[in-house]
Amino acid sequence: MFKVNVGVSNHHIHLTKEAYEKLFKTPYNVYKELSQKGQFATDKMVTIVGPKGKIERLRFLGPYRKYNQVEVSKSDAFLLGINPPVRQSGDLENSESIRVIGEDGEITLDSSVIIAEAHVHMSLEDLDKYGVKNKEQVLVKVNGNRVAYIRAIIKADETGVLELHIDRDEANALLLEQGSQVEVIKWPLE
């Protein structure tokens, strides 16, 4: 159907303004603009602590959101000792909980930790251009030193920029990196 570049999402945290202010007394600075319009990495990082281990230097991505959300990979989850569900962003009901430590305080976030489901960001115009529907399932064909087809969900909005988002475990398993090119094809194949 069409080609997309890969964006590899490392573990990160989204915060409400209220939660941020419990963790940090000083304002954040933009560290780097991200590929999706208006989204950015900040210079602020937290430590997350689970029953079995912790992850330091987990970056806060802005701007503020209406919900707190921590995105980790399965290997992170093993290390932390938690069992988060695979979900789309914002779908947090009955997800995992985690303790979060900032520079100036700490909080516990209940039902806030997920493993992100692979998704293809795009604009509303792209939906027409590529003949897909928002939230539709597609297959992503990976054709490198490892060959695979993985399910991903179309995620279109006004500010969307065409890119496949996968997590670090998926990138390592499929030997993909930031900027790799893959092909989106119709679901299902069989």
Add this chain to the structure above:
Amino acid sequence: MFKVNVGVSNHHIHLTKEAYEKLFKTPYNVYKELSQKGQFATDKMVTIVGPKGKIERLRFLGPYRKYNQVEVSKSDAFLLGINPPVRQSGDLENSESIRVIGEDGEITLDSSVIIAEAHVHMSLEDLDKYGVKNKEQVLVKVNGNRVAYIRAIIKADETGVLELHIDRDEANALLLEQGSQVEVIKWPLE
């Protein structure tokens, strides 16, 4: 086509008798029989050292082989700072090199480090039973919280026991674990 159980291969090392004796002065003991007949984990472990990092407690799997081979995942490779190719076992030409430290000595293994390609072990009788050929490409359908089709190679021999072998990165990315069940289907799908 047919269903198989998943075996997750953590990083490990195979050694010749000659290499073993440079690393260890005492004989190994069998720690655990593996699913493939005659293969076993031993009680001996080594440390492997790359330009950027090291991995400790990498287990020696017996019996002795005619070649030395270290199997790591892509995330291990990042940690070590090396770039091994994705290969089938024994296909070591122009693969990566690594320093190996045992209890009583150390050696450098040239062209000995690979990332294992997913493969389906089976017996020669299974080839007929399932209508596949040795070294044939197949697709493995993963149908859990993540859905994917990954390429694997049929690997049949006299002592083969039906099982899909994948590495730790693949297991984490696909949310599979030791004993998970998946389906083997014909290649290609398109």
